[in-house]
Amino acid sequence: MIWTAIILTGVGAYLLKLAGLSIPGSVLEHPVVHRVADLIPVALLAALVAVQVFGEGPALTVDARAAGLAAAVLALLLRAPFIVVVLIAALTAAIIRLI
């Protein structure tokens, strides 16, 4: 099941790229198409943050991951690079669990 999903995502991601380079630009020229396509990553990433940090199976919970996220926000405000943001979040959560 997981392999099917991986191959499906791989083939699909490639076809999406190839389509962009192959189909005439006018087909997707409609401004609303561009608007929605720009907003999709924002919507999905925001939802992923929420589910990833506050979801615990079918329940919602606030635990060490929320503290990790808060630390990540601080790091981003201080313009830390990606890897530093991720490490700080992980470290914060790990330290809170130790306490």
Add this chain to the structure above:
Amino acid sequence: MTAPTSHRTIIRDGIAVGVATGAYGISFGAISVAAGLSVLQTCALSLLVFTGASQFAFVGVVAAGGAPLSGAVTGLLLGTRNTLYGLRLAPLLGWTGWRRAAAAQLLIDESTAMSVTRESTEEARVGFLSTGLAVFSLWNLATFGGAVAGEALGDPRTYGLDAAVGAAFLALLWPRLRDRDNQLTAVLSVALALALVPVAPAGVPVLAAALVALAVGFATRRDQDATEMPDRDDLPGGGEHE
């Protein structure tokens, strides 16, 4: 009149972006293994999917207990922006046949940012290929390294790796949050996803957020072409060009 940017400079910038992106690759590898995927599955994702946000989304949905197919659909929805990049780049790069088919795999945020602003087809191709190939090599090497390291670490919760996933998504989202419509979309998506977590199967709350994108897109439509192309200055290592 400005002198054309030398190929050397373009290639050097491309490699710099590739090196910086390698750091994302390490975190992807570690997070993917923490989500329960094997090292082989993790490496297959980086080789075949090769588009960071889609890969993070795939393992994020799987980590949250979602069906792998929900992960695939979420990943593909995130991959649609590469189609828009391609539409913009196609006339500039001017490749056809097997060259176009081979170049397509390298069509991502970074290669787009490093080629879309070039003034000639030749410069655009050099920027696209040097960045695309540098990112492809280092992303896959780093994924493997991160996955092996992640596996050696053992229980991901001890090291807070589960918290790292949310931080990774937030860091990917962050540069887009300057825009008001994007802020609105993000807030509504968070609210909808959290409301659905207790009642919908895992994977669905994230997918449902695409409806927010649809709604906001229609409600705030404008006449101008509003496609946000990635900017060289937004990339890790991409700020010191020229």
